Amino acid sequence: MKRTSLDSWIKEKIGQVSKEELKIKDLESYQLKRLRETLQYVKEKSKFYNKLLKDVNLEKISSLNDISTLPFTTSEDIKEQGTRFICVSQNEINRIVTLQTSGTTSHPKRIFFTKEDQDLTIDFFHNGMATLVEPGDKVLILMPGQKPGSVGDLLKKGLERLGVESYIYGLVDNVNEVLKIITEKNINSLVGLPQQVFALAKYYKYNKNTDPISLKSILLSADYVPNSIIDELKKVWNCQVYEHYGMTEMGLGGGVACDAFEGYHVREADLYFEVVDPTTRLPVPNGQYGEVVFTTLTRKGMPLIRYLTGDISRIIEEPCPCGSPLKRLDKVLYRIEECIKLESEKILTITQLDEILFSIEEVINYDAYLTKLGNKECLSINISSPFSTGDCLNNAISNKLLSSATFGELIEKKKLVLDIKNKFISLDQSDGMHKRKVKDLRG
Ligand SMILES: [Zn+2]
Incomplete structure (x- = not known):
């Protein structure tokens, strides 16, 4: 190792x-x-x-x-x-x-x-990226990088010092376009947000018209990285998936x-x-x-x-x-700040839901809200899926939550009511850069 x-x-x-x-x-x-x-x-x-x-x-x-x-x-x-x-x-x-x-x-x-x-940040990016790429590799940066000093710009500068060529695309707004660039430029490493890279992998997996691509590594950053997403990326591309931890206050980079x-x-x-x-x-x-x-x-x-x-x-x-x-x-x-305390004293976080929901094949993204339904708490989940599976998908999600250690007992004892809907989205739709969270609308 x-x-x-x-x-x-x-x-x-x-x-x-x-x-x-x-x-x-x-x-x-x-x-x-x-x-x-x-x-x-x-x-x-x-x-x-x-x-x-x-x-x-x-x-x-x-x-x-x-x-x-x-x-x-x-x-x-x-x-x-x-x-x-x-x-x-x-x-x-x-x-x-x-x-x-x-x-x-x-x-x-x-x-x-x-x-x-x-310059300290560039130095960290230079040395941190050496974990997953080496001279000769080509990296596609799926993070904002147009402005001087933005995360993508500093990352590109760090990679230059390492002798690694990179291209800044920015946030994923067109999955098809990103996959095309990966093929055309012989990209073999990606840096991006977990859910965005996940959507890219799903599109690649299900769209039979995309050219084959071969990646050696992916670095996920800027949000919680669910293990369910890491597992899927490894399956689809048979590559190593690394995580970066950092925040702007740390000087963007913190650890890798x-x-x-x-x-x-x-x-x-x-x-x-x-x-x-x-x-x-x-x-x-x-x-x-x-x-x-x-x-x-x-x-x-x-x-x-x-x-x-x-x-x-x-x-x-x-x-x-x-x-x-x-x-x-x-x-x-x-x-x-994203942690919601339920009436049962248990806590609800987006990270718990991420692990469960992103492990379901049809789920590509979702929004979650906590509301009051009479005297009960209700967890509303709106699933985005490229498969029109209707009630079948909703039932699969309910069952998965019911069998989870985190929510199973609450749902079974009817302390937490589920309201699950799903909508069809085209696989090439993607979100902007925001921290995902469960919205607490209990009033
Ligand atoms: Zn180590």
Whole structure:
């Protein structure tokens, strides 16, 4: 098994020159040094942190564990005080990313990057992509990439450094067209959103007129990646399917799977990860689930200290089968804000539904709503399917949910009522880039 490509990259970044294995002790002293420098820097340069860290004595941060004495940064802080985070002059800001936020009254969330910050992302994409492609391969990027500094643009630049040719298509708006490009340009690797690449695979599988294509790897990013989608892609294209974890606040990239396909190795020279209890916000031991928190160690424009991501995951305790001593973050279970508490105290998330519904052959996409029907809770699911299967498909879905460990008992005891509809869609229809979620309409 090939060791994660992040291993040698991080070893170089922390300045370990010996030919020996990456030493965690060296990595940790690098992280502590960077953490202290970052704290000093934001206290001086950022209005927000100058106030937040007013009473923090930096001399007392003498080990990485001391990070738990520092205050957190929330998404709300960024929304409300965006520009107060900035540590450089306005003309040093090279790119501003505005993120969609929920609620109509809240300010948009804006993240600011300098040229140096963007270069760190390119460097991560360069070294992270080495996990799945090598010089001579050709990658099709199915993510936005027209604007300079957008995710597709930075990914293309990273791939260039790796000696890998790539083409930016953007989000999949025409499946047929994408498949044609894959054939014409001899593409053998894809980077895209899970549901979009899934739709592409289904179209390829069922449309007998498409030319055969041969892929070696796929990287899925920007949304929860259901195992049911990974299984289908592997079946259709007989290729390796890797997952990337990241968010704009992390500088787009956060971590990438290795050939062991168990969680993601994280970019530890740029980001320090912790997992905390979502209620008490106290650190949880490795192996235990909690909210993912990160601190930037190398960012200049808008460094973030103990940023609460809203993602639930855990640090995997066991050493990685690939042999790297780098930290691994497990697959994200769900986002806290997308988690709906049912009256039975059980929780409902889109990720649970994804796993169940995408394993049904006829399902290509769906919307889900939770409503009230009299005094009962009702889960409405609108399935998009390229097969006109009517009630037959609806029954298959009901049965699958009924036999699931997550919802079976609730449905059987009639605590949760199902309302399933399906509509025919042409296989070449695809969605835009938005985080999919179950809408809570219980009022
Ligand atoms: Zn590994």
